[in-house]
Amino acid sequence: NIGAIAFASQAGGGQRAAFTYNRVNPGSSYLYGVWATQNNNSDITGTTPSQFLIAHNDMRACYDGVLAWHWYDTYSYPTDSSAIAPAHYVIADNNISASNAVDEGVLLEDDSLAAGNGQTLSALVAHNNIVLSDTQYGGIDGDCVAGALVWDNTISGSGLAGICMGSSLYGDTAYGSDSGWQIIGNDVSHLTAQVAPIWLGPG
Secondary structure, three states: OOEEEEEEOOOOOOOEEEEEOOEEOOOOOOOEEEEEEEEOOOOOOOOOOEEEEEEOOEEEOOOEEEEEEEEOOOOOOOOOOOOOOOEEEEEEOOEEEEOOOOOEEEEEEEHHHHOOOOOOEEEEEEOOEEEEEEEEEEEEEEEOOEOOEEEOOEEEEEEEEEEEEOOOOOOOOOOOOOEOOEEEOOEOOOEEEEEEEEEOOOO
8 A cells, every 4th residue: 555645636736635633553554654646647737736734643654654746657757848737735743753764754756846847846844743763764855846844843763864955865866956945943952863963965
C-alpha cells in the first residue's frame, strides 16, 4: 500500500481535500502516512491550483509522515513542458514520529521545477512536532522546491538534519532551484544532527 491516505489528482487541478485529526500507525503495511501527489499522466490539463490540508494528525512508523511530490510518470525529466497542475499544501499541527532508518517527517519535491518547466508546488509547513530516530534523512526536506514557508516547527531526536533545503538528497542536479524559503521560529535545540540542525545544502 502507498499510504494510509492518498491524494492523487494527476493533471486535473482545482481540487480541495483535507486529512485531519487522524491517528496513523501503519507499521510495515504502508510506505507513507499521507501520499499527496500530482503528475502529468492524464489527458486532462488544468491550471487551477488544488489545495490540500494535512493537519492535527498523529503519524508514526511511516517511511515519510507526509510526502508531497509532483512527478512525471516517466520518472525522468522530460524536455517538453508536460503539464503538472499546481497545488498548495498546508501541513500543520501534526505529530510525526520517524522511527526507521530512512524516515523523513515531511518531504516536498517538485520535479516540474527541477526540469525547468516552472514551479507547481507551494507549501506551508508549520507547528508540527517531528521526532527523528537515527534517520538517514531529515525532519523537513525540500527537493527542488521554491518559496516554502517553514514556520514554528519543533524537530528533535537524531538524524541527518532537522530542515534540509537545497541539499539535493535524491541526486537531482538542479541545484539552485530551492529558493525563497522562509525558515522562521523553528526549534531544533533538542536535535542531534549528522550534518546540521538546519542544512541549506550546496544549492
